[in-house]
Amino acid sequence: MKPRTVLIGLDGATFAVLNPLMQDGTMPFLQKFVASGTHALLRSTIPALTPPAWTSMMTGRSPGYHGIFNFFGKEAANSAHIRLLTSNDVGAETIWSYANRHDLRATVLNFPLTFPAPHIDGQVVAGGWMPWRQLRLGCYPPELYDRIKTLPGFNPREIAMDMAHEEKALEGVQQEEYEGWIELHTRRERHWFNVLRFLVENDPTDLITVLFDGVDKLQHLCWRFLDPVYAPTLTEAWEFRVRQQCVNYFAQLDGLIASIVELAGPDATIVMTSDHGFGPQVRTFFVNTWLQQHGYLAWADGEGPRPSETSVLGMKQVARHTYQLDWTRTQAYASMPGGNGIQIVRADADHPYGIPDTEYDELCAKLVAELQQIKDPETGEAVIAAAWRREEVFVGPYHDMAPDITLELQDGGLFSILASETIVSPRRPPTGTHAPDGIFIAGGPDIRRGVELPELSILDIAPLLLYSLDLPIPTDLEGQVPSEAIEPSRLIRQPVHKVTAEPKAAVVAPEVGFEDESGLDEEDEAELMRRLQALGYVE
Amino acid sequence: MQPSRDQILTDFLAILRSLSDDWEYSGELNEKTCLIADMGLESLDIVVLGANVQAQYKQVLPFSEFFAEVGQRELPDITIGEWVDFIHEHLSAQPILESKEGVAA
Numbered sequence: 001m002k003p004r005t006v007l008i009g010l011d012g013a014t015f016a017v018l019n020p021l022m023q024d025g026t027m028p029f030l031q032k033f034v035a036s037g038t039h040a041l042l043r044s045t046i047p048a049l050t051p052p053a054w055t056s057m058m059t060g061r062s063p064g065y066h067g068i069f070n071f072f073g074k075e076a077a078n079s080a081h082i083r084l085l086t087s088n089d090v091g092a093e094t095i096w097s098y099a100n101r102h103d104l105r106a107t108v109l110n111f112p113l114t115f116p117a118p119h120i121d122g123q124v125v126a127g128g129w130m131p132w133r134q135l136r137l138g139c140y141p142p143e144l145y146d147r148i149k150t151l152p153g154f155n156p157r158e159i160a161m162d163m164a165h166e167e168k169a170l171e172g173v174q175q176e177e178y179e180g181w182i183e184l185h186t187r188r189e190r191h192w193f194n195v196l197r198f199l200v201e202n203d204p205t206d207l208i209t210v211l212f213d214g215v216d217k218l219q220h221l222c223w224r225f226l227d228p229v230y231a232p233t234l235t236e237a238w239e240f241r242v243r244q245q246c247v248n249y250f251a252q253l254d255g256l257i258a259s260i261v262e263l264a265g266p267d268a269t270i271v272m273t274s275d276h277g278f279g280p281q282v283r284t285f286f287v288n289t290w291l292q293q294h295g296y297l298a299w300a301d302g303e304g305p306r307p308s309e310t311s312v313l314g315m316k317q318v319a320r321h322t323y324q325l326d327w328t329r330t331q332a333y334a335s336m337p338g339g340n341g342i343q344i345v346r347a348d349a350d351h352p353y354g355i356p357d358t359e360y361d362e363l364c365a366k367l368v369a370e371l372q373q374i375k376d377p378e379t380g381e382a383v384i385a386a387a388w389r390r391e392e393v394f395v396g397p398y399h400d401m402a403p404d405i406t407l408e409l410q411d412g413g414l415f416s417i418l419a420s421e422t423i424v425s426p427r428r429p430p431t432g433t434h435a436p437d438g439i440f441i442a443g444g445p446d447i448r449r450g451v452e453l454p455e456l457s458i459l460d461i462a463p464l465l466l467y468s469l470d471l472p473i474p475t476d477l478e479g480q481v482p483s484e485a486i487e488p489s490r491l492i493r494q495p496v497h498k499v500t501a502e503p504k505a506a507v508v509a510p511e512v513g514f515e516d517e518s519g520l521d522e523e524d525e526a527e528l529m530r531r532l533q534a535l536g537y538v539e
Numbered sequence: 540m541q542p543s544r545d546q547i548l549t550d551f552l553a554i555l556r557s558l559s560d561d562w563e564y565s566g567e568l569n570e571k572t573c574l575i576a577d578m579g580l581e582s583l584d585i586v587v588l589g590a591n592v593q594a595q596y597k598q599v600l601p602f603s604e605f606f607a608e609v610g611q612r613e614l615p616d617i618t619i620g621e622w623v624d625f626i627h628e629h630l631s632a633q634p635i636l637e638s639k640e641g642v643a644a
């Protein structure tokens with residue numbers, strides 16, 4: 001059996017980087033593939049961040065409906081406590097689970113929010129913030145880890161997340177460290193490819209999905225080595241070497257993509273996407289410093305977390321704002337890096353100094369207006385392109401788990417939640433950051449050849465993948481099958497078939513080690529609902 | 540049924556044993572073992588272990604308060620005994636965390 005549909009995820013990929021690499025011969029396979037298929041820009045979620053964006057791609061639902069707004073989430077709608085989100089927090093059905101319910105099997109490699117590994121009929125190896133020491137728990141079926149660890153060259157420390165490396169990358173690396181770091185990501189993609197090849201050769205499923213996230217990692221750190229705009233600024237020998245390493249990464253990736261397409265065979269539909277695009281980040285905006293200087297936030301020690309406090313990924317990250325903020329004098333704050341979200345402190349038993357309901361709207365409106373006035377002191381340019389109140393961008397059952405205000409920065413970047421002397425500081429040279437427009441490339445016997453389409457939505461990908469598997473499209477998916485990408489003969493043979501979404505889709509439960517409690521009586525059930533409501537899980 | 544403290548300890552040691560083989564940790568595993576200093580775990584490992592505990596017992600536990608307290612210690616670390624105490628103290632009899640997938644539909 002051969003897979004019918006393959007999704008190759010390239011985290012953060014942008015045509016701004018890929019086009020020159022296709023033109024200069026670094027990515028010959030991709031160039032041919034684009035020319036012989038359909039491509040378009042792919043509009044990301046708000047915020048253009050990895051966890052909400054991939055979750056939207058794999059569920060066909062926007063964040064208000066799936067509940068993933070960031071790597072972290074609030075414990076409850078008005079809670080100041082946050083926690084790392086997991087597969088349990090995904091509130092909409094994934095296409096993997098949907099395919100299973102229609103008797104198709106799926107392979108899920110390296111996607112965020114797949115830990116603990118969901119019980120997908122097929123295989124799951126979790127990605128995202130999956131620490132290498134616990135990768136075994138990120139595999140389903142559970143014995144899968146023992147199978148993949150025997151693969152030649154398999155190295156859990158390289159294939160999963162090694163925090164020491166990640167923290168280094170967030171701080172920025174020294175001149176002599178670039179090459180080792182880029183080579184690590186080059187090897188890492190090969191590890192994922194080896195797992196994929198092993199599974200396709202030994203236990204192929206109908207829907208293969210794999211995510212290569214080195215594209216995002218490289219572009220964050222090495223933007224100026226990749227973006228042709230900055231090519232004239234590369235002058236020293238070591239800079240050319242780093243540039244060459246980056247080019248080598250993409251050349252290797254091109255080879256892996258070619259091999260995957262070959263493994264899939266000529267009948268498969270191949271879709272390549274990114275969750276968001278990329279661009280230069282020219283400045284850092286210290287949101288909590290702005291809030292503090294404008295009287296909305298106070299640090300308990302008067303100073304707040306300094307840029308040297310780099311423990312952004314661990315225990316401290318989920319907790320430190322709870323003790324570093326002075327809750328008697330804080331009305332608004334940002335506790336999660338990445339999502340550009342601002343939280344308002346609502347008055348309750350734990351936060352007697354919070355904002356009463358009667359003053360909430362007024363405070364939000366005032367903040368939105370003031371934030372949009374912030375100017376870069378050097379250039380005079382507005383720092384913030386847009387500030388959205390929750391109800392403007394998030395609808396759905398999880399809207400109250402979203403931040404009260406979400407910012408879009410002028411340079412597309414992500415704000416810093418650390419404290420700083422200044423509100424804005426220039427980044428010289430610029431680093432890379434997320435941008436709203438990612439990529440869509442598709443090919444296969446039923447995909448039109450040599451077509452460029454107007455921008456698609458990230459929400460269109462789930463319907464397309466389901467269509468390619470001959471599955472009906474649930475009406476509650478928010479996107480459309482991009483029929484302009486599909487050969488008319490196929491559309492005639494197989495028109496898009498929509499079905500009313502089932503009110504309660506089958507739940508694919510995560511791995512659990514504790515006995516199931518079944519047979520809840522009515523009272524238990526009422527109590528369960530009450531607690532879920534309190535936690536913000538259901539309305 | 541609410542698991543006993545012994546059961547929680549047994550469960551946690553079993554998970555740590557199955558995992559620590561993968562990074563060739565051969566030191567002791569008992570209530571006094573420190574997750575970071577002895578076992579070499581990193582801060583993110585502990586956050587993820589917490590997420591796994593919640594999935595295992597199908598309950599949301601106040602890990603962020605726990606981590607806030609640990610984070611303020613002079614040497615932020617947790618012994619296996621403390622971890623088990625925390626879980627035992629906060630587990631209520633009734634599992635309340637169901638996978639959300641599909642629930643919202």
Ligand SMILES: [Zn+2]
Pocket residue numbers: 011012049050216275276
């Ligand atoms: Zn991403």
